[in-house]
Amino acid sequence: MSALPFAVRWGAATSQGGRSHNEDALLADTDVFVVADGMGGHDAGEVASATAVEVLRALVGRAPGPDEVRAALVEAHERVRALASEGTRRPGTTATGVALTVHEATVCWVVLNVGDSRTYRMAGAVLEQVTRDHSEVAELVADGVVRPDEAAHHPWRHVVTRALGGGAPSVEPDVDVLAVSPGDRMLVCSDGLTDALPDQRIEADLKAEADPQAAADRLVATAVAAGAADNVTVVVVDAPAVLPR
Helix, strand or coil: CCCCCCCCEEEEEEECCCCCCCCEEEEEECCEEEEEEEECCCCHHHHHHHHHHHHHHCCCCCCCCHHHHHHHHHHHHHHHHCCCCCCCCCCEECEEEEEEEEECCEEEEEEEEECCCEEEEEECCEEEECCCCCEHHHHHHHCCCCCHHHHCCCCCCCCECCCEECCCCCCCCEEEEEECCCCCEEEEECHHHHHHCCHHHHHHHHHHCCCHHHHHHHHHHHHHHCCCCCCEEEEEEECCCCCCC
16 A cells, blocks of 8 residues: 555556567556666576566555665666676666655655666656666767767667666666656656657657556557567556645
């Protein structure tokens, strides 16, 4: 049972897309919603993403604050690093999503991110990415070396600069707090979705379906129909249109 003053509605869907297996994992339960995209090849990537999700599952029902979320991500990093066998590539995983909490007497989204999976918010029918990609190409765009319209096709777009596990001894997750607005719709997704579909199409599909499960199913189906080359995982979370005072 959550300590929050209201419940949210959500839906989740996943597909292996153009891959032979699915290395994504997801968590959608009560007040914690996460997508993890495993790296390291068959078995290693799947285990890495599943391990991260299991660590974060301990937050469910606790309305975790930003410090708890950050600590769980650090623990997940250590657990994934411990999976490596001598002489094999170290497995890793991205993790992105939201947890609901009460922060300074206000119900808030705790937005978490490590890697290049993404979390978006649609408020007032406008879709906005609320996470920052941890990737080589995102840094090049930030530095003005690559134009935003070139990023989607840049050869370094999948080179991740932060991950849970992998070769880095420590991790610095992004953890931010956003006040919940009435009618917020949060989208949590792996890069299989955003590689296959532009933001404008994602926004259109989110607007086309009022039910969050229908929206999640539609987005995955649209990405697969568009030729998604990677695994595609989507979680859609809806806050109530009227929030309790």
